[in-house]
Amino acid sequence: MDSVDALLVILIALVAVVAIAGLVVVLLARNAAKKQAAKLHYEANRPRDPLAEADADALRGDPRKIKAGDMIDVKGEGYAVRGTLRLTEGSYTWTENLLDTGTGKRRWLSVEEDPALELVLWAELDGGHGLQPGAREIHFDGRVFRSKEHGRASFAGEGTTGLHPTGWMRYHDYTAPDGVRLSFEDFGESGKWEAALGQVIGRYDVNIFAA
Numbered sequence: 705m706d707s708v709d710a711l712l713v714i715l716i717a718l719v720a721v722v723a724i725a726g727l728v729v730v731l732l733a734r735n736a737a738k739k740q741a742a743k744l745h746y747e748a749n750r751p752r753d754p755l756a757e758a759d760a761d762a763l764r765g766d767p768r769k770i771k772a773g774d775m776i777d778v779k780g781e782g783y784a785v786r787g788t789l790r791l792t793e794g795s796y797t798w799t800e801n802l803l804d805t806g807t808g809k810r811r812w813l814s815v816e817e818d819p820a821l822e823l824v825l826w827a828e829l830d831g832g833h834g835l836q837p838g839a840r841e842i843h844f845d846g847r848v849f850r851s852k853e854h855g856r857a858s859f860a861g862e863g864t865t866g867l868h869p870t871g872w873m874r875y876h877d878y879t880a881p882d883g884v885r886l887s888f889e890d891f892g893e894s895g896k897w898e899a900a901l902g903q904v905i906g907r908y909d910v911n912i913f914a915a
Contacts, residue, residue, distance in 0.1 A: 764910060765911065765912025767821065768815060768817075770801050770813070770912060771914075772786065772862050772863025773785060773915030774915050775912075776910060776911065776912050777913075778803070778825060785801050786810075786864045786865070787862060787864040787865035787866075788802070789802075789860070790859065791858070791873070793858075798815060798816035798817075799815045800812050800813070800814045801814075802865055811826060811827055821907065823909075824885055824903065826901065829900060829901060832899040835886075835888070836897060837854070842878055848880060849884075852878055854876035854877065855874070856872060856873070856874045859871060859891070871891060873889055873890060873892065875887065876888045885903070886899065886900075886902070
């Protein structure tokens with residue numbers, strides 16, 4: 705076989721390899737398209753839980769979208785949302801909403817996903833009752849609260865919160881065996897910890913009426 709014949713054989717082999725590679729790519733793409741189509745068909749037609757969270761959000765409003773000016777009903781008690789804090793720690797975000805009945809009663813409603821949606825209604829402890837974070841356990845209100853997590857986050861405020869529009873805060877959270885929460889927060893305004901007791905509430909305890 706002379707050099708011309710050898711070169712021709714090589715070219716034919718290269719063409720064959722390219723053709724086979726192209727065919728493989730086409731088949732893989734077609735298979736991926738079929739899988740995607742099947743997935744979309746399943747998502748569109750799969751049986752759905754009538755009590756699913758998405759349906760609750762459609763009926764009751766989405767807690768993740770609460771903003772200043774909204775009205776909220778919590779277990780039959782009406783509140784106006786005075787302001788909202790949006791907090792960020794690394795890739796994790798959550799919100800704290802200042803609620804006011806208009807008669808002097810104020811609460812904070814925290815909304816976070818970790819990964820499930822969790823709503824906690826907080827009542828500030830006037831004067832802090834001398835409590836300070838740091839210990840592994842805190843005995844208060846007939847409960848033993850155990851340290852859960854602590855950290856530092858940035859915040860951005862909307863509406864009326866009593867804080868600067870942006871800044872940094874630190875927190876230390878505790879939880880009791882019955883699920884009651886004890887939280888300490890310092891937004892750097894006075895350098896003092898503010899304490900609050902929190903009660904986890906259900907998604908169906910809240911109705912949101914957007915402004």
